[in-house]
Amino acid sequence: MFWFALAVDLAAIILLSYCLYFRRxxxxxxxLAYLALNTGIFAVVSVLTQREVGLAVGFGLFGVLAILRLRSDTIGQGETGYYFTAIALGLVNAVAASAPWTLLGINALLLGVMFVADHPRLLARRERRLVTLDVVHEDPVSLRQDLEARLRGGVEHVEVAEVDYVRDLMVVDVRFRAAPTEPAFSPSRRGGVSARTGRR
Structure with a gap:
């Protein structure tokens, strides 16, 4: 059953990392991180389940490694979801190797949830940006109009994070609907505004 579970795990992580994540x-x-993490967890947990080593020790170890890995680089919340799904696939396929139908069902569930939850049409063109403006707006209406002109989309929510009257700038957290013609990856700087972007 080990080889069956390994084949299922490899197929699942390829679908998750390449067909779902990389293409989107x-x-x-x-x-590469998702592939390496998943296969590494599968291999180690498979050994732990066959030895006189508590399985809780293995789960605790990978929990610590996951926290360290997440703190070592800046990744979005959506990418964090893929990260933990890769961990879950490795754990499930290693532990449930003796129950093939359970194994296949959980794999299908995890992949199906990620396919639907991250589908571009589910939350089409909703974006979040942390924007630094080269002007301070006292009027919320003028602030919203300025942001809509710069971002070329309909602003849904604005939260002012910082105002600097000395340097005459302000930082705002913006949720907006991007225009259909806007490219998927916008420049980080455009005409006096810098932004960090994130899909919602």
Missing amino acids: HGRRDLL
């Missing part, structure tokens, strides 16, 4: 988000470094 395009980060090659995280593609």
Whole structure:
């Protein structure tokens, strides 16, 4: 049953990392990270389940490693979801190797949830940006109009994070609906405004 579970795990992580994540988000470094993490967890947990070592020790170890890995680089919340799904697939496929139907069902569930939850049409063109403006707006209406002109989309929510009257700038957290013609990856700077972007 080990080889069956290994084949299922490899197929599942390839579907998750390449067919779902990479084709939608395009980060090659995280593609490799998901593959390595999943296969490493599968291998180690498979050994732990066959030895006189408490399985809780293995889970605790990978929990610590996951926290350290997440703190070592800046990744989005959506990418964190893929990260933990890769961990879950490795754990499930190693532990449930003796129950093939349970194994297949959980794999299908995890992959199906990620396929639907991260589908571009589910929350189409909703984006979040932390924007630094080169002007301070006292009027919320003028602030919203300025942001809509710069971001070329309908602003849904604005939260002012910082105002600097000395340097005449302000930092705002913006949720908006992007225009259909806007490219998927916008420049980080455009005409006096800098932004960090994130899909919602």
